[in-house]
Amino acid sequence: MAQITLDKLAHSYLENPKTDNDFALKEIDYVWDDGGAYALLGPSGCGKTTLLNIISGLLVPSKGKVLFDDRDVTTFQPEQRNIAQVFQFPVIYDTMTVRQNLEFPLKNRHVPKHEIAKRVDEMIEVLDLSEKANLKARGLTADEKQKISLGRGLVRYDVNAILFDEPLTVIDPHMKWQLRTKLKELHRQFNHTMIYVTHDQTEAMTFADKVVVMYEGEVVQIGTPEELFDEPKHTFVGYFIGSPGMNILPVNVVGNQAKIGSHSVDLKGSYPDLTGKIELGIRPEFMSFNETGVGIPVQITGVDDIGRFKIVHANIDNIEVNVVLNEGESIPSDPKVTLQTSRTNIYQNDHLVRPLVNERGT
Amino acid sequence: MLELRNLSKKVGSSIHINDVSLMLEKGSLNVLLGATLSGKTSLMRLMAGLDKPTSGEILMNGVSVLRTPVQQRNIAMVYQQFINYPAFSVYENIASPMRVAGVDKKTIDIKVREAADLMKLTPYLDRGVLNLSGGQQQRTALARALVKGAELVLLDEPLANLDYKLREELRVELPKIFAETGAIFIYATTEPQEALLLGGRTVTLHKGCVTQFGHTIDVYNNPSNLDTAQTFSDPPMNVISMRKQADQFVFSQGLVDCPKQLLGLADGPYSIGIRPHHLMLKESKSASLKIEAPVSSTEISGSETFIHLLQGDLKLVVLTHGVHRVAIGDQIPIYIDPSKFFIFDQRDALVSAPSVGVA
């Protein structure tokens, strides 16, 4: 267990990086708490795997330092950092049985035999692999193999952190569910620092206590799932998190009102005069159709029914928006939408702007 | 129209496809939904003609195509791994089927540009395929399938290797693009959400058998058996074993009055399926069944919370809107409305499903 500090860390795959764009990973300063569950979330190419490999030691950064507790481990190899890593596809030793796979890391560290037996037995129980413990690992299903990969990390005493590189990629949706829940349980049980890289926001949000959202090599926001959901600091975060993502509408802001085309919407606070690209962000869950005829008229372009709710695709003056309809609700014949005032966010040049004074006085 | 009659495929002693009969209309969008190894790819390969069935018939527009080799069938197939000709540019990749068929240069150019435009690849036409991102490579493969003007388009989990958000975008575009060609569109996936978002009709597969075929939302609302219900449910449907006795359902944690519409059911043991979002945290008049169980874990995804409960052999998952913080080990009550029960008999066949459209 260790606290991981990133000190002015940056990385470029080029020999002589000059501009910001040459860096695959832009400068980052952060402290990861001991025992926390973190997710690195972002689209392909955003730098999350680069960051993970720097933390694990498979990559040495061009700039900056990595510290485990207070030790500078920047140039240390993975085996010297005492970390465990679970990869995208299950990595197991084909010729060994499940049990032997789990014993392997302990044997290499010369742990006494009875200790090995005790730890491995415990791990087999925890991973629900008791029935298959003595079968050749090669014959197991994908999710069982991933559990073995994970088990090899957990079985060690000296693990500082466990790093996951999109581990559920090859797993079926049904098993994904179970494995995700299992990971969460294991985190609670063993309390290791866990860092989980993914591009799937559901995985990130359900697993992590804190999510690090990355975009084009930069850390855009770090926060709890609720913070990211309620107050995304950047329009990218709003778009990326939530399915469907946040609606972003170009507006004009005057005081505590926003004008979308010819319609006015109440905002949650008063804003100063803003210049540049001004947009309003509101999640589809916080827009609703109004029965009483008040609200902004919209044109419906399509409806997706996913069982427990419906996504209504609509148009406000040619700006596309999505509205979530709960099960059982229906669309009125003359559709008008209202926005929940407390859930509106204003963005200037893609960055969140805080209101001067919240209408509710907070 | 594509018709499959009693199609079976056996490899050695294992049955990959078991007596499948389907009729797929021209211009329809069909989703093949099933877990990995349920037979989706096997079925698609049989439809394409890449494999020969052990028994059964495949008819295209009333004519048997079993003897027709793949090259002569008018089909296009796109795979999960973005398969393109690595040595060619995007333009050449899209043009390749037409070059093989000997179409003239001018037509090729028009059609390639059309397809590239639909797939938003126009700025990349001259690039080597391997220099593109995953999403763009898959779009190239899709464009190549598009220009063939095939009658049957088979997509085998084409978006599975793509980023979450990219998947969302393509999922909306794809059906629209292929609908215009009038082809029979078959899309295999393991994710129920994708099936629901694509719409059209769904074929659910379980261990090589077709368990149900119908409008997607109908299959969702009225799964013909427990396997289909589970296949079509993410997170998995909660299942509780109950026994009907006179006008009550009895189970390990208590009992509940039988709803009026179910009174006619025979007494006996049943499997009751309840969707996770029908388990409520707040009491209400219609939610007459109350179960108290300790929390085993919670997951918060920003807009929703999943709460797992474990009591003896009763495992439940609750899905609620918003953020609810509960501690592990807390005993919390949940309320269920019996009219939301899916009732499956001892042979796992559906006996009753909740009616839809009622608030």
Place this chain on the structure above:
Amino acid sequence: MEKTYNNKAWLLVIPVFILVALSAIIPIMTVVNYSVQDTFGGNKFFWVGTEWFTDVLRSERFHNALGRNLLFSFIILCIEIPLGIWIALSMPKKGIWVPVCLIMMALPLLIPWNVVGTIWQIFGRGDIGLLGHTMSLLGIDYNYTNNIFDAWLTIIIMDVWHWTSLVVLLCYAGLVSIPEAYYQAARIDGASKWSVFRFIQLPKMRGVLIIAFLLRFMDSFMIYTEPFVLTGGGPGNSTTFLSIDLVKQAIGQFDLGPAAAMSLIYQLIVLLICYIFFTVMSHVGSDKPLEEKAE
């Protein structure tokens, strides 16, 4: 839009058919013919059934030659397979030296076999050969023409020099296809180099090793040109392998019957051993994983 599809391709294959018929099928049938007939000369043949076969199988000469072949193949495999694996492991996987190494490995394979024999024949000569001369300078008694041990040693070294590259190239191909993640995981598990070899590299090379083994066994068992050019079967008949013996009988002694029978028996032995080996290797240690079924 349909791709053109017809049977014209068969016409393209006819020349190959004719070639194979002339160079392989007809000659083999001729051999079979000779193996069941005898002659007193004058091109008149009469049927003797399996007499030649029983004769050959009982003859001491045949047994000795067979023994030599088995011994030779055994030694060759024991040297070339581990050596090949070791060289493949040492070769770089990335960078500018890769093509250089690959070309160097391929060179011995490109040399015509009788040239190989000739090279080593001259190389080993005591008067003008580099090896032979160096040996005599060092005071070592080396003469492959009249010392059995030296003859065997030279043939073995010659074969190793000639053919190890094949094993190297096959193993290299197998190694290069192992994903980086396996090595990374092994580092994280704290595995030693030997463990990495034993548990990751060797299992993943199984397929190519089977092929390498089969190819080397078949080729070494059937070896003819190189030892023939080098020692002609001598000294005495210490390096007379089955193939050399066969040719002596057929062409030297003109005993077509026994030679034909022997060649057929020879061919069957090779087939049998390969079949057994391949079946055993395919089944051992490869219980089919549950996901082997097609999706």
